[in-house]
Amino acid sequence: MTSDPRTDDSRVADENIDDRPALRSPASQHPPQTGEAVLTKRGERAERSAATAFFVSMLGALGLAVVYWEGGQPQLEGILLAVALGGIGTGIVLWAKHFMPSDEVEEDRHPLESTEEVMEAYATDFEAGESSLRSRRLLIATGGGACAALGLAVLFPIRSLGPRPGRDLKRTPFAEGNLRVVREDGSPIRPENLPDDGFVTAWPDGHTDAADAPTLLIRLREDQEFRPREGREDWTVDNVVAFSKLCTHAGCPVGLYQAEIGQLLCPCHQSTFDVLDSCRPIFGPAARSLPQLPLALDREGYLIATGDFSDPTGPGFWDRDR
Amino acid sequence: MATTETPDTAERPPAAPTGRPDRRTGRRKGPEKLLTHRAARWVDTRLGTANLARTALNKVFPDHWSFMIGELALYCFVVLLLTGVYLTFFFDPSTELTTYTGSYEPLQGVEMTRAYASSLDLSFDVRAGLVMRQIHHWAALLFVASIVVHLARVFFTGAFRKPRELNWVIGVLLLILAIFNGLFGYSLLDDQLSGTGLRIIYSITLSVPVVGTWAASLLFGGEFPGPDIIERLYVIHILLVPAIIVVLLTAHLAIIVRQKHTQFPGPGRREDNVVGERMWPTYAAKALGLFFLTGAVLAFLGGVFQINPIWLYGPFEPADVSSASQPDWYMGWLDGALRIMPGWEVRAFGYEVPNPFFPGVLLAGLTFGLLFAWPFLEARVTGDHAHHHLDDRPRQRPVRTALGVATLTFYVILFLGGAADVLAQTFGLSVNALLWTFRFAVLLAPPLTGWVAYRLCKELSARDGVPTASQVRVRDIPRRLRHGKAADEAPDEESPAPAPAEMS
Amino acid sequence: MSIRPSGRRARVLALALPVAAAVALTPVMAGAQEPTGAPGERPGSASSTEPTDEELLARGQQLYTTGCVTCHGADGGGRRDGPDGELRGPTLENAGEAAAYYYLSTGRMPLANSEEQPNRKEPAYNDDEIDALVAYVASLGDGPDLPEVDVAAGELPAGGEIYRQNCQQCHQASGSGGALSYGRAAPNLHPADPAEIAAAVRVGPNQMPVFGPEFISDSELDDLIRYVEYLDDPADPGGVPIGRTGPIPEGFVAWIVGMVALLVLTSWIGTRAAIRRKGHP
Secondary structure (H helix, E strand, O other), X not given: OOOOOOOOHHHHHHHOOOOOHHHOOHHHHOOOOOOOOOEOHHXXXXXXXXXXXXXXXXXXXXXXXXXXXXXXXXXXHHHHHHHHXXXXXXXXXXXXXXXXXXXXEEEEOOOOOOOHHHHHHHHHHHHHHHHHHHOOHHHHHHHHHHHHHHHHHHHHHHHHHOOOOHHHHHOOHHHHOOEEEEOOOOOEOOHHHOOOOEEEEEEEOOOOOOOOOOEEEEEOOOOOOOOOOOOOOOOOEOOEEEEEOEOOOOOOEOOEEEOOOOXXXXXXXXXXXXXXXXXXXXXXXXXXXXXXXXXXXXXXXXXXXXXXXXXXXOOOOOOOOO | OOOOOOOOEOOOOOOOOOOOEOOOOOOEOOHHHOHHHHHHHHHHHHHOOHHXXXXXXXXXXXXXXXXXXXXXXXXXXXXXXXXXXXXXXXXOOOOOXXXXXXXXXXXOOOEEEHHHHHHHHHHHOOOOHHHHHHHHHHHHHHHHHHHHHHHHHHHHOOOOOOOXXXXXXXXXXXXXXXXXXXXXXXXXXXXXXXXXXXXXXXXXXXXXXXXXXXXXXXXXOOOOOOOOHHHHXXXXXXXXXXXXXXHHHHHHHHHHHHHOOOEOOEOOEOOXXXXXXXHHHHHHHHHHHHHHHHHHHHHHHHHHEOOOOHHHHOEOOOOOOOOOOOOOHHHHHHHHHHHHOOOOOEEEOOEEEOOOHHHHHHHHXXXXXXXXXXXXHHHHHHOOOOOOOEOOOHHHOHHHHHHHHHHHHHHHHHHHHHOHHHHHHHHOOOHHHHHHHHHHHHHHHHHHHHHHHHHHHHHHHHHHOOOOHHHOOHHHOOHHHHOOOOOOOOXXXXXXXXXXXXXX | XXXXXXXXXXXXXXXXXXXXXXXXXXXXXXXXOOOOOOOOOOOOOOOOOOOOHHHHHHHHHHHHHHHOHHHHOHHHXXXXXXXXOOEEEOOOOOOHHHHHHHXXXXXXXXXXXXXXOOOOOOOOXXXXXXXXXXXXXXXXXXXXXXXXXXXXXXXXXXXXXXXXXXXXXXXXXXXXXXXXXXXXXXXXXXXXXXXXXXXXXXXXXXXXXXXXXXOOOHHHHHHHHHHHHHHHOOOOXXXXXXXXXXXXXXXXXXXXXXXXXXXXXHHHHHOOOOOOOOOOO
């Protein structure tokens, strides 16, 4: 009978009279015993503790069942489950630490690497098979080509996962032109209804769920001097300014308006924008100003947007500027 | 008979047969007829497993407690699987809109997705649903935490060295998968907080040069929020990633069995042996006990400490956000990196590389890339290509230890950066000042802590009288240990742990 | 000597850490509140003998002269340090009932040093005095009145939606407050009573924007206030709420309570009970 030296330590040791007792089979060191063992004092204590732990666990499990039956309560469920599991765990660990053999034993580490003969035998066997593969060059080329082509072809369904990024990233529904700027519920807004330091989230009319178009309407106070960008001097109505609510850093809504100082703070990464300077970023990781929405009044005195935002809203991407 | 080594039992009386008495002869049958033996025989007749089983029973495990930290991660994973299956019976990943009619009054009549509504139902209207959800979430936090502590143990003891580089790589993969699965898991509930996180993930994906817009659109099914993301994350979270984790975990454990675990140097412990406890019954019992105790800790956390109170956050709305929005702790370093990064972007020829790319993609890639490469890097720098089965004590490898401490410091500071607004509000500080402090700290503190660690290692080593790695010269190392062949001759006499070439 | 902790004592001590943390965290993080001001009452609602309007105004003016005029100037016109100097106190002309009530009953005014940020503290005046001052300030101009609030009539779900759309970005989803720039903060809402909340919404004190009745109507304000009051003591079915500020405290608990407990247990299991070693090499 051949024995594999790598898995057979104890059997090999059995056959040699070895002066290292630890390598002998465990069976000879700890012959299977049945019948009552005599315990030391500490052993008795440990056995009592372990038995108690198991018993407490039973109570915990029972309690858990009762709690569940009676309608459940999360804190009790968690605690009782913890007691049930913990009792079993404690009992087993005490059993292991006090009553299971804990002598130090030793096992050989056989070299992981195979011997030279084995490696060569492997190489020979492999090459014997490989030669029939290697010699047929045409088959390798065309076979390989076929697999590569198939591999490429099956990647194509990935395209179905989503639409072409295209223009959507660069335009919002406001691009339709002359859409009213409305509240969440769709009702239009008169600028005079917005008090000084007023701050409202608004949407394109008919598209109050457009995630790229939430707009901040802010009425600045008389004492606040707004500095419009070039070409945008007529984009405000009566001290009411409109900017995209989406942070140009990572797209979070820039919701914290510090009215007294006229600054917008984004809660996600603390980008800060100076509203009076057309929302230029003054702190934090944002690198671009919030896009501005051109406001005007329609014939009935409601706020409208004459066109889309000054730039694509939200965070940047590779071809944003093209 | 042989002496027993069990600590608390004195001599035992000899064995007596205990099987049922034979009907014909009245004699009791020997132990061979006990149930466990009959079962073993039944399996062996069909699979020939007795020898394999015997080897397994006698496997020796080195006995340092820190070697069991990896098991903590394994047990957390088992708890995740068990509680996770339960949750899948109630969770509905659909983004179809519905009106809430459950028992949580402040959200009644509110419009929300089925995903969020089913999560609320789990929390309020499914008996034991909330405790299952909370155990699941705490287990996820502790799963990643255990992996990190385990990784640190392996790193600081040099247990990743040849022949265990492959297992290290598998381990780092497991870490990455655990982090991602946690992120995807808590994003399934479609609450305001996790939805904000998804928005940031979308933006980071978008920021990748050239292919970012395509990647984001394909992953989310369109522009943010995209109609498909929750359902896709669901499949990835409950099926794809757990399956890969199971496969990798199996390989991870199989490699340990094959290579045998490392051990600390000590009396009788050499490169060519393993000294410790046998698998059966002691180690197996301890492992099982640890499993139950881990479950107990997780159950306790799940019942007693509230986690992720989604009913307070409300359903996700793309135009809303709460202050103090952070990801779970294991993503905190990434969030912190995004916050302390100054507002730099690269723009040229009409193209741009936006700001989130640098901390979100580059730093993350660098982090995991370095982690993967470390065993190979260290081997190349030290010129040490020997097999190692003895662990280092961290003080013996001051440079490695210092680099590890510096790296940990770096990520802890990033995590604190991610908590800057919470810290500011709790302690009445300026969030701007905090972020500026962290910008400097993240560059200055790691070298400082690294240097302190280095000096500490040297000091402790000197006190022990054991030379550090750099103090043992290459030519003092037996030739056969220098070039990667395991020792197959009689071992050396007592010598300091054969530590190879210089590391400084 | 080695990584192993030195025995049982170390383990017991180490276990003490998560237990202590758990015990300490429970009251601290179960929604710790700032010291509350005296619960504000609506002007004219508690006094046993109702003063006449003239008496109220006179009293108010008298209090104003002693406590407020140094920064806010005579007749509430505001005051600068010199003709072009720093603004010491803004004009109160359009502050109105609501602003006066808000600042006085939360103790934010009077402010000892005009440089510092007004934070909630014990009000400097009692309810009658506040009534008088409020009446006086209201008489100075044309500012917003204190809104009538009927919390019981408010609807919780509607209030929650309004809160999440308008308030949570500064005050946080559970009302625990949030950091603003350079050390300012949106305060914790738990100590505020309905009248104060109503006043703040209409006045927009300090950095807070103004939410006028065209955008949050009076009945929506009732809904909102009902929800904010709910946040004072929300349902915590999951257990100890650890601050309700999300993953940061949760992460700390995971490490300090969970990971420490697991490592202590592991070290207990892994260390062998002391045994007699028999003749090992």
